[in-house]
Amino acid sequence: MNQKVGSKIACLILWGAAMLVQAGTMGPSTRAWYTDFEISGAGGPNWFRTDDTTLIISPFETDSNLIKTVSNRGAWKVGIGYYFFEDWLPTWNYLNHLLFEVNVYQISGTIKGAVWQYQLPQFYNYNFRAPFTSTRLMFDFKPYLFAWNRISSYLILGVGPTWNTISYREKLIAPDVPADTTLAFLDKYTSTRVAGDVGVGLSVNLTRSLSLTAEYVYGFLGNSSSANSPTYGVLLADAPSFSFKTQTLLFGLSLKL
């Protein structure tokens, strides 16, 4: 569901951008209303970060979920933007552009770790894996700081809704412990949260309209829990909840219309 939402929003943005391009080619050569719009797309590596958490089985059993690794499957984003005050801001030496973008970001990966029952190492009887996907619709402000030749630098500040989806599965590693004590599978569940972005970017103008971009974005994505669907009849007071934070390097193209 989460990926479908992201794909639909991305398609809408691309469709809107295509219509604007088409309108631009059909109209007179004078500066048109859409000339301050841009579309962009990027992809790159992602470093997801989460903290150790707890798994509350009952008021009398709280287990630790200790993070060992997170495997990342990368990140992508598409967006559409608008340059404000393009009539006079470019004449400044600093803060010479102010770009507002609506971007769709998506990251995915798998959290892997150890489960210590009762938060004690002698009860390290399970490992867990939690595949996740996070799709967010961000309203990003990108004030350009300064330019040098064809290169411009800018800040990234954004906020918007995010849809975090995660499921949870344990694997028994202790041979003497009954398999039916394992949380075999807790189904995926999507949580809607408010996300925030901060970052910096570099833009290299390849032509008057086409730019190459490189961005570093740190995203605060809230947290997310899997569904609390008991398997094997294991009693579970609360589903495991993980915090979502991410660092992303995005390399892409930006086309000013």
Added chain:
Amino acid sequence: MNKDIFMNMKSVFMLISLLVSPLVFAIQPVTMSGPIPALSPTYSAGSSHTVIYTITNRVPKCLPITVEGISGSVRRIPVPNDCGAFLPPALGTIPSTCNLGISISPTQAGVGLPVNQILQVNYQGRRPLQALISFIPRQSVIYVSNFGSGNVSQCFVNLETGIISQCSVFSDPSFLGISDLTVSPSGKFVYVTNISNSTISECPVQANGMLSACTVSSDNGAFVGPSGITVNHAGTFFYATNFFDSTIAVCSINSTGRLGPCTQTIPGPLVQPNDIILNSQDTFAYIANNGANTVLRCPVEANGSLGLCTQSDPIFSSPTGITINSEGTKLYVNNAGTNTVSVCSILPGTNFLGSCISSNPGGTFNIAFGKNTLQSGSFLFVANAGGGVNTVSVCSLNSQGGLIACPTTNPNSTFSIPEGVALN
């Protein structure tokens, strides 16, 4: 920086944990073992058996428990070191244990109807502890050893009314001057004394309670006229009174029910001991000391051997049979000399014997070498081996354990100088 160091240390520790976890950390926080004794596939209607499950808590915190699956003929009863409503916490890495006592008491109405109940202990953990309690209540069987005809009568008995019926006879080539008999706690074996050749016949019990072909005990050097026998409640040791040389034989019992090596002991002033019984905790043995008109009480050591006995005053008259109630508060002693049964209270301490009341309700006793056995404080069965009466007296008991009435019976006329009597 500090956080990085911490993270690195955590990674190293977790790597080590991962590598050795199957070897070291394969520990379930809370487990349940047992029961002791093991469940029998069948239990006699009207009888009552206690089995104990042991719960081990390795978590250093107190865990509340609730118990489910205890209804009908399966009930929870208090036992020593009872878990109560909480599992006590482990002390560091030293686990705590406590016991869950289950009473199995099938009724006559349930005969033949399988009982399959899941005993479930909820301890607020990942998954409740579970154990299947499965058995088939069967018609209770009373075995009577017939010294006269050299066989064993096996009869159905309604333990709620005491009525004995449908007796058949079981004969085995190993029987030779049979005197006493006893049933293993599991109900799977009946042991019969052959006083004429000083051996024990070990007879397997079929699912319906009937006996099948017996085996003669292998280590017979310790038996010299075995007159009375019993098995401890754990089913691990066998005791016989040797009437001819005034000793006690103590034998181990292996897992197949066979008697293992035996030793002979004289733990006290034995004079023609005629019968022996252990209390339900297997901590004391009581011996009918026929030749001295006394009863001995002997402590039972952990290895099954008998410690130094203390002796009662000689208030009995040729005691031939002895049994004890499950609470360990009453002794029932057959007096062959006066044809009475003494009901004696048991006291703690050296002077263990309290007041005794001897009676012969209805004048039905003709004991001679007859033994006795008790059913859950409801009935006392007394074998009347004397006077050619060839009967068993079925004595109903009052709430204090005293004898009320003792009608006699000999269904199907199979009893012939009955000396031993035992219930299964």
